[in-house]
Amino acid sequence: MSKNPLAAKIAAPYARALYDYSVEQNVMHKLTADFQNLEGISNRALDRKLVISFDVKDETQELVMEPVVASDDQTPPVKIVLSEHLAKFFMVLVKRDRMNLAREISKNYLELVYKTASVKMVEVHTAFPFTTIQKLNLIKKLKELTNAREIRLVVTVDSSLIGGFLIKIDSNVLDFTIKNQLESLAKKLDWSHGIENLEQWI
Numbered sequence: 001m002s003k004n005p006l007a008a009k010i011a012a013p014y015a016r017a018l019y020d021y022s023v024e025q026n027v028m029h030k031l032t033a034d035f036q037n038l039e040g041i042s043n044r045a046l047d048r049k050l051v052i053s054f055d056v057k058d059e060t061q062e063l064v065m066e067p068v069v070a071s072d073d074q075t076p077p078v079k080i081v082l083s084e085h086l087a088k089f090f091m092v093l094v095k096r097d098r099m100n101l102a103r104e105i106s107k108n109y110l111e112l113v114y115k116t117a118s119v120k121m122v123e124v125h126t127a128f129p130f131t132t133i134q135k136l137n138l139i140k141k142l143k144e145l146t147n148a149r150e151i152r153l154v155v156t157v158d159s160s161l162i163g164g165f166l167i168k169i170d171s172n173v174l175d176f177t178i179k180n181q182l183e184s185l186a187k188k189l190d191w192s193h194g195i196e197n198l199e200q201w202i
Contacts, residue, residue: 008108011101015108018089030083032113035106039154110152120148124155126165127177142169 022028028073082090093099114121123129130138139151146169163178 004104007101007104008071010098011104011108014093014098014101014105015112018105018109019112022085026087027083027085028113031086032110034086035110038102038106039110100159114150114152118149119152120146120150120169121152121154122146123168124153124165125158125161125163125168125177126155127157127163129157130155142167145169 005171018031019028021029049174052164090099090102093102093105111121113119135153135155139153142148142151161177161179162182164176164181166177167174
């Protein structure tokens with residue numbers, strides 16, 4: 001579920017229109033690859049607490065989106081050459097001053113694609129990065145749980161969870177984090193300051 005319901009509501013028609021266009025023009029695989037690439041870059045930037053701004057330019061008859069990454073370590077910008085179809089779509093967003101919805105539109109579009117292909121998109125928030133074996137085991141369990149043909153994990157590392165992980169499947173949340181366990185214990189003990197009191201025990 002989106003953290004910003006209003007943004008999700010506004011983004012939905014754009015994602016649906018782009019999805020219908022991709023089906024009609026037989027370019028779904030190209031657009032999906034573009035969005036998956038952008039999704040990976042955005043997630044890595046969020047993990048490192050970086051800020052990305054988007055600048056769309058017309059260079060040699062090819063529209064290029066260049067995320068400018070601002071950070072203390074002077075990380076160089078990453079230049080991404082988009083497919084012609086997605087580049088034109090982003091130009092429409094720029095003209096309508098809707099580029100701030102790009103991430104939400106990307107998420108909605110991929111959800112539509114995955115639903116069609118019987119691929120379930122699952123958000124995972126974890127205190128520490130998963131190993132390859134852990135990811136494979138989690139995907140196997142999620143396939144059994146959801147009956148999906150494929151599982152697409154969107155992993156976010158969040159050290160504030162202390163330990164464990166949290167899974168979001170559609171509107172369902174499975175919370176296996178230590179932070180959640182400590183907060184539950186704090187409520188049972190009726191501690192007025194909640195988790196802060198328990199963290200000193202760790």
